[in-house]
Amino acid sequence: MAHPQWRYLGTGLILGIVGVVGNLVTPVFASQIISTFKDGLNKQLITVALALFIGAAIVTSVGNFLLGVAGEQIVQNLRKTLWDKLVVLKVKYFDEVKSGEMISRLVNDTSQVKNLVANSFPNFITGIIQLLGAVILMFIVDWHMALLILIAIPLAAATMAIPMIWGCKIGRATQDGIAEFSGQSTDTLSEIRLVKSSGSEKQELERGHHQITHLFKLGRREAIIDGVSQPLMTMVMMGVFMIIIAFGAYRISQGDMTTGKLIAFMMYLFQMLPPVATIATFATTLAKTQGATERIGDILDEAGEDLQAGDIIDVTGKILSMKHVTFGYKDDEPILYDISFEAKPNTVIAFAGPSGGGKSTILGLLERFYMPNAGEFKIGDINVDQISLASWRNQIGFVSQDSPIMAGSIRDNLTYGLVATYTDNQLWEVLALAYAKTFVSEMKDGLDTEVGERGVKISGGQRQRLAIARAFLRDPKILMLDEATASLDSESESMVQHALEKLMQNRTTLVIAHRLSTIVTADNIYFIEQGTVTGSGTHQELLKSHALYAKYVSEQVVTS
Structure with missing residues (x-):
């Protein structure tokens, strides 16, 4: 899934091993230099030892560089794979998972995987080799002292076992806590205007403080473990160090060991310290990465949309219909029951009824954000x-009550999702059709004006007209309008309504009605209550046959 560059990864690991071997051989020459010191400095041995020492450092540096490149390649490929999956996931997934959590998977969890594969694991391998190599060479130098260390190392490892186990559990809990906080903070900051207009700053502060405190407590536990682990390891290793010195001094006094061999022994002991630390922390890193890979795997296991599967059909002149459709966001909780309607080409079909009745859900089915649990959904004779x-x-x-606008320029938003290239004249034409040409031309940068995140730099009416202009540019066969004028002031509503009337010409239009004028002129109206159609017909027919519809009309309001 990550498709690492094995050439860099393998070469970097091999060079790391070569560097370790160079470091392991260096004490042998150091021992010989000290042992022959009474006969004068052996310049040849010193030169070889320095060459080995410097060469090992250079080779290790190159290996680390290659591992770093491989790590960045891994995280790049992994993020591309995740991004490719996230973009095509079904809308249902986004209904259930916070965007901040997905961002955490995309950024934090992928970095954790990279850290394991490109850093922790190679260091673990080279650490094992360095540790084993040092032990073997110690036995060659003096098996008595090597046996002493061989007994001491398992005791040191056993001392570190409990902090390591605790570290694994807390590391995983920390990753989950970061993902949860990321999701909550992203939601809050992305809707900061709602927070402020609702006077919810205190509520959000308390919620944020609660999660930050939770992360602090987890971090404090990690700090405790790290604080205990490092001094404990230092104490154990220093204890081993002192025992080795004392035992080595005794063997020298007895004539069983030379000073050069003791120095070599001490060099090997120092070489063992970094690998022990690396091995001790590897389990914690591995536990964090296991949690990250599980969460990444959960996303990759989700069923995505196959945008290309199926036939390419021109829907022009075909009847759009639903027959006996039942749907629920959860299979056991239906919200639409036995929905049937028909939309003939070049007609306007309106959906009216109380709020929460399921009108917008029908448009979601038409967009194929969801598929019915039962019933038929056809265009012509084709499912x-x-x-x-x-x-x-x-x-x-599709033009909705709160038509989404992407961060970027007006030009970017008009052509968003369209493959063809459009001239400025074509863009100005659709802006004119949407009654948006005037306000865009008055802006300093015209078509290149930046609208800000979610279009915050322009008004609601301007966003709606840009959305209508984008729909004009798409030239759709089927047009869907979801309360497109519901939240506008009277002046903006009038302009948007005129633009919509132009846009609706010569198309199959399905509209969730707010304005009475839209309902009156619709070819057919379906009244939706509690997820089912309770009446259908023209405006005049429903006035006579449907009491609740007549009440709506008398009040001049149709809500959704």
């Missing part, structure tokens, strides 16, 4: 699920 998603959505235009 919609037989048509490729890309082909289907390319023929649909």
Whole structure:
């Protein structure tokens, strides 16, 4: 899944091993230099020892560089794989998972995997080799002292076992806590205007402080373990160090060992310290990475949309219909029951009814964000699920009550998702059709004006008109309008309504109605209550046959 560059990874590991071997051989020459010191300095031995020492450092540095490159390649490939998956995941997944958590998977968890594969694991391998090599050479130098160390190392490892186990558990809990905090903070900051307008600063502060405190407590536990582990390891190793010196001094006094061999022994002992630390922390890193890979795996196991699977069908002139459709976001909790309707080409179909009745959910089904649990959804005689998603959505235009605007320029937003290249004249034409040309031309940068994140630099009415201009540019066969004028002031509403009337011409239009004028002129109206159609017909027909519809009309308001 990460597709690492094995050439860099393998070469870096091999060079790291070569560097370790060079470091292991160096004490042999140091021992000989000290043993022959009484006969004068052996310049040849000193030169070889220095060459080995410097060469090992250079080779290790190159190996670390190659491992670093391989690590960046791993995280790049892993993030691309995750991004490719996230973009095509079904809308249902985004309904259930916070965006901050997904970002944490994309950034933090992938970095954790890179750290293991490119850093911790190679260091663990070279550490094992360095540790074993040092022990073997110690036996060659003096097996009595080597046996003493061989007994001391398991005792030292046993001393470190409990902090290591605790560290594994806390490390994983910390990763989960970071993901949860990332999700909550992203949600809060992305809707900061809602927070401020609702006077919810105190509530969000308390919630944020609670999660930060939770992370602090986890971090404090990690600090305790790290604080205990390092001094404990130092104490154990210094104890071993003192025992070795004392035992070595005794053997020298007895004539069983030379000073040069003791120096070599001490050099090997020092070489054992970094590998012991690396091995001790590897388990914690591995536990963190296991949690990260499980979360990444959960995303990759999710079913995504196949945008190209299915036939490419031109929907022009075909009847759009649903028959006896039942749907629920959860299989055992349906919210639409036995929905049936028909939309003929070049007609306007309106959905009206109380708020929460399921009108917007019907449009979600039409967009194929979700598929019905039961019933038929067809265009002409073809089941919609037989048509490729890309082909289907390319023929649909959607303008909602809060039409989304991406960060970027007006030009970027008009052409968003469109493959073709458009001239400035074409863009100005659709802006004129959407009654947006005037305000865009008055902006300093015109089409290149930046709209800000989610379009915060322009008004709601301007965002709506840009969304309508984008729909004009797409030239959709099927147009869907979801309360497109509901939240606008009267002046903006009038402009947007005129633009929508132009946009609706010669298209199959499905609209969730807010304005009475839209309902009156619709070819057919479906009244939705509690997830089911309780009446359908023209405006005049429903006035006579549907009491609640007549009440809505009398109040001049249709809500959704």
